[in-house]
Structures are given as structure tokens and as C-alpha cells.
Amino acid sequence: MFKKALHFALFLAIISTLAGGALAFVNSLTAPIIAESAIAAEKANLQIIFPTANSFAPMEVKDDESGLIKAAYTAEGVGIAYKVEVLGYAAPITFLIGFADDGKIVGLSILDLKDTQGIGTRVNTPEFIDGVVGKTTSDGIATLSGATVSSGAVVKGIDAAKVHFNELKGIEGGTGGVVIPPIQLGDPIKVFTTTAGAVVSRTVDGDVTTFIASGNGYQVVEGYEGAKANVYEIKINTSTSKVVSVKFVEMNDTKGIGDKIDAEEFWAQFIGLDITNQDSSIDTVSGATYTSQSVVKALRAAIDD
């Protein structure tokens, strides 16, 4: 019995050793060719960033604290390109960013991007790339409103490359970091043409009546399971018929999208709004139209009440 087991073990060991030997032999033959073709594939991308460079050499990146820089290539006499991988919204995003030796950003080429079509993929359009190329390694780069996760990730990655580059070249003054762009106001909506939300409660304090009112946001309108309306606190001065303030009580729409309306510029539109004026309108926050509408719905409910 023991002899048999030993026989099996030995037989398998011999087979595995032979297999290992064969693999090692083939690997030693193919490894240099595979490595070469990997650089060759990269070369085409590098050539787009540095059209004038004649040769590229891999550069070792040691002190990268972010861990995002995957590779770096020096283009002789022109600049340095970094291959960076960051975590996007759905999957890692890989891109090449090229800096000229004087610190100017000369090229950004997105190599791998699997984020949401039409949202995350906006980072691979001139809309984003044109905002990056032409800046210097000391300038901040703005994210794309509406594609904050994907563009934020790429900007973070660029930042990591900038840190390394600036240190290498002795450029001082920081990297400028990630710039969040101001909210963009989109189409106006008229207060008196929207459907009214629902008033939850009202408290009268002298001239000022405080309403807690809800308006259906994106998730309710689109019929999400368990969706709840957004709730707002609306203060109206009943003697002057003007809105005093509007603010969030509860945001039940998509995180990161619906809460974009929670910005000073947006709320400021409501202050002093004349509730007797049938033509009053509010500009929606672009990229968060449904949630913006929900505020107006709640306001309409408060006015009607």
C-alpha cells in the first residue's frame, strides 16, 4: 500500500518536473519577445504624446508615495511620460500623461476606460483633455461636473505624476491639486408650472412661516423601489410674500448627483423670491435636474398651502 502511494507520488513528481522544465524553457525563449512587444505597443501611444521624440527609454520610479504610477518613460530631450492607473467609477482607468521638460503638460492619452458610457467616458473627450493639455505641472486641474468620480480619479492620478515630476525637476509651488468646478446652472423652470409636492408640516412664527415640504426627486420619478421624496425646509415671509430661505432636510436621490444642488449659488436663487409673481423661475443645477425640480415642487406645495 505504502509502496503504491510512493510510486504514484514519484510518478506525478517526475511528470511535474518535466512539465516545469518544458515551461521554463519556453518561457526563457518567449519572455524577451513578450517584453519587447509590450514596449512596442506603448511606443505608439508615447509617439502621439511626444511626436518629435526619436527614442524612448523606460525610467524607474522609486519614490511614488501614491502607488498610482505604473511606469514612466523618458523621451530623450523632450520630456517624461507617466503611465498611471487609478480606480475609476467602475474599473481601473489607465492613462499616459506627458510632461515637457519645462513642466508643461503636452499630452494625455486614455488607454483603458470602462466607466459608464456617456458619463465616465467624458474624460476621454476633448472636453476634459483640452482642459488638461497646455497647463503646467503647477496648475490645478478641474474635474468634470457630472463625471466627478471618473474625472476626479484621473486628476488624482495626474497629480501623483506631477508630484514625482516636480520633485525630479526641482519645480516648486505644488501641483495645484484637484479643483472642483463651480456648479453649472442649467435650464430655468417656472415655479408655477410644476406639479406641487406635499407639505409635511408648518409652523408659524410671526410673519415667517416655516414649511417642511417634500418633492419627488429622480428616484421617485423613475420608480425606484423604496424611493422616497426629497424633503426641504422652506421659510416664507407671509407679510411680504417673499421666500426667506430653502434648505435640505433629507436628500433621497442618488448620492454624488442629487446632492450637487446643495450649493450656495443654487439656494441663493430662492432668497427673496416673490411668491405672488407667476413668472418666477429657478435655474436647475445641470447634471441634477430632477433633484432641482424636486425643490421647486416642494416650494410650490408650500406656496399653495
Add this chain to the structure above:
Amino acid sequence: MNRLDNFKAGFIRENPVFALYLGLCSVLAISTSLNNAVGMGAAVIAVLVLSNVIIAAMRKITPDEIRIPVYIVVIATLVKIAELLIQAYATELYVALGVFIPLIVVNCIILGRAEAFASKNTILDSAIDGIGMGLGYTLGLILISVIRQVLSSGVLNFSNPFTQQMIFEVRLIPQNFVIAMFSQPTGAFLTFALIAAGVEYLRTRPAKKAKEVK
């Protein structure tokens, strides 16, 4: 069974794809272009023939109790070698086939032929069986791929996998009349089911005739 019959078995009567329903995972997944089909087919033929030959050569010394692990080691080694060679010399094909190259290891055709044929037959017969079955698999793959590629893109093309040079390219269906669904898994299943039904009819028809004569 003489050798010619043995060789022809894989084409229709025992076609691994349409009659034995073996190795379907890769067939359904990569049959989107003629290039993929030919590349995958060549890799499978190479691995199948070599594994059949090696296993047949070792059939007398392989202990019966541990034959499956031995087969797996042999097949896995051959597949890894094939993968490295494809990655080195046909990078485009390597990218297109992706995970389905390493998955040849678990392609049932290969272990199936090792177990059902090579472990009981001579080296020469096993090699012939490997070529026949491999060609049967490749033909099945090419058939599905050509139908899917033409219906989904309207174009049939083939390029040299080593140099990326286009060998031929013909547009058979105008751009506005292509059915994009056929590049999706749905199209793969639909194409496969229709061909499998046709092959089944071809396989059973002679038998029915023979009965009627009686």
C-alpha cells in the same frame, strides 16, 4: 474502425461541437470573427494532437488511479506553452482570445479525447484522432464565426495573425442592414442552436432510412 473512419469521425458523426457538445464555452464566447476562430482552432489542434500523442505514449506506464492528474499536468503544460507562444508571436490574437487561451486547459474536448481515446490507443491513432477532432472543432468554430461575423458586421475578413496584414476583406451586407445582436451572446446561442439542429438531422437521417428499408 480503420484510420480514415477514425479521422473523419470528428467532422460530422462525432463532431465535438455539434454532436458531442464539447468545448462549447469557448465556442460561444470567441466565435465573433474568422480570425479568432482560426487562431483558437489552431491552438486547440496543436494542444489536442500533442496531448493525445504524449498521453498515448505514456499509457502503459501511467498508473490507472492517478491518470487524471497526470493528464491535467500534461494538458496544462501544453496550453501554457501555447499561450506563451501566442503572446510572443501573435499579440493581437492573444488580446482577442484573452482568457479563453488558458481555458483550453479545461476544454472538455482535450481531456475527453485523452480519457476516451488516447489512453487506449496507439500513438499514431491518437495523433490522427487529435487532428480529426481538432479539425472538427475548428470547422464548427469557423462555421459559427463566419455566420456571426457576416450578420453582425456585414464584413468578412481575415488577417495574418503574425503581421496584422489583411489577407482579404469583403463586404457582404451593406452597413445599414447588419444585425448587431449576432455579436452578442444571444447571437452565439441562436446560431449554435440552429446549426446543431441541422447537424442532428444529418446524423440521424441515414439511420431512419436504414430502418425504412428493413
